[in-house]
Amino acid sequence: MGKNPSFSFSNALLKWFDEHGRKNLPWQHPIAPYRVWLSEVMLQQTQVETVIPYFERFLKKFPSVKALAKAPLDDVLHLWTGLGYYARARNLHKCAQLVVSEYKGKFPSDVEQLVELPGIGKSTACAISSIAFGQATAILDGNVKRVLTRFHAVEGWPGKPKVEKMLWQYADSHMPQERCADYTQAIMDLGATLCTRSSPNCPACPMQDNCEAYLGDEDVTKYPEKKPRKATPEKSTTMLIVRDQKDRILLEQRPTQGIWGGLWSFMEFDSTENALTYCQQLGKVGEHESWSEIIHVFSHYKLKITPLLVTLNSALSVKEDGKQWVTLEESLNLGLAAPVKRLIQNVQKLSEFLI
Ligand code: SF4
The missing domain is CATH 1.10.340.30 (Hypothetical protein; domain 2)
Structure with missing residues (x-):
């Protein structure tokens, strides 16, 4: 017509x-x-x-x-x-x-x-x-x-x-x-x-x-066409899951301002190499392995997290403010961001498997 x-x-x-x-x-x-x-x-x-x-x-x-x-x-x-x-x-x-x-x-x-x-x-x-x-x-x-x-x-x-x-x-x-x-x-x-x-x-x-x-x-x-959605920006980080022989992990408290403000989290690095270099200050570095990447979506960006598990053969105490060694059990009673909690649970499963 x-x-x-x-x-x-x-x-x-x-x-x-x-x-x-x-x-x-x-x-x-x-x-x-x-x-x-x-x-x-x-x-x-x-x-x-x-x-x-x-x-x-x-x-x-x-x-x-x-x-x-x-x-x-x-x-x-x-x-x-x-x-x-x-x-x-x-x-x-x-x-x-x-x-x-x-x-x-x-x-x-x-x-x-x-x-x-x-x-x-x-x-x-x-x-x-x-x-x-x-x-x-x-x-x-x-x-x-x-x-x-x-x-x-x-x-x-x-x-x-x-x-x-x-x-x-x-x-x-x-x-x-x-x-x-x-x-x-x-x-x-x-x-x-x-x-x-x-x-x-x-x-x-x-x-x-x-x-x-x-x-x-x-x-x-x-019609009318919808507002085009902007592609969500992506950021990448390496999360250092460092544990000692007593099955303690090192956590740090995030600043109150910003993402996950005030929650406890793993330390973050821009590469595996930098994370491993940091570990040398903590003690004698043993085995290490990277886990598969996980993606956490925030409202304004996507965070690609590469978890890096490092085992220390001997660990020194940390003197830096806001950081502490905690047992896996203790860590689960702290305020944790969702992906951090999931990673801790994975470490826990791994430890149970090894016992
Ligand atoms: S103006 Fe709107 S309601 Fe009218 S014929 Fe076109 S689409 Fe349909």
């Missing part, structure tokens, strides 16, 4: 909006810049249903931008409790004070001026400008990005500057010169109610005749 050549994105969307769009949201009655701004900031990371009671409580307590500007920040934060992303509440308060001091309590309609205010990015500025002032300023929030990446089958993660630039161009190209407020509301509604993240209702969608993802007979949810 080909595209419909006489299709108009904005006409189709507005026609659908007249029948199915959301027209009873509390900030739509009446539409005023203060109310639109407040709702847009609240909606930045939060769903409509959650925002509604917060919006109503805010408006009751701070019926105007002047009332909000005058309020102590603590009152604003208190009313925001539960909405999350508290920087939004602090910026909201700062923004209200600037609108009062710089613009005599009236929000500017110009996008360039709006984006200069705290907490207002380009898309929020365009939403305020189009919904509250009827200007032809297209928005590009998460919902719109989803609709446009599917409608135009846009490859690439929308967070990439090149992809985002292309999406702004598409957004601008569809923006009509009339019914700007309705159009902005309509594209947000389409993304929120039909073209949803995981279960889009394409058969009911007014865009289906020309939506490239849908016409392409592919899984439309492959």
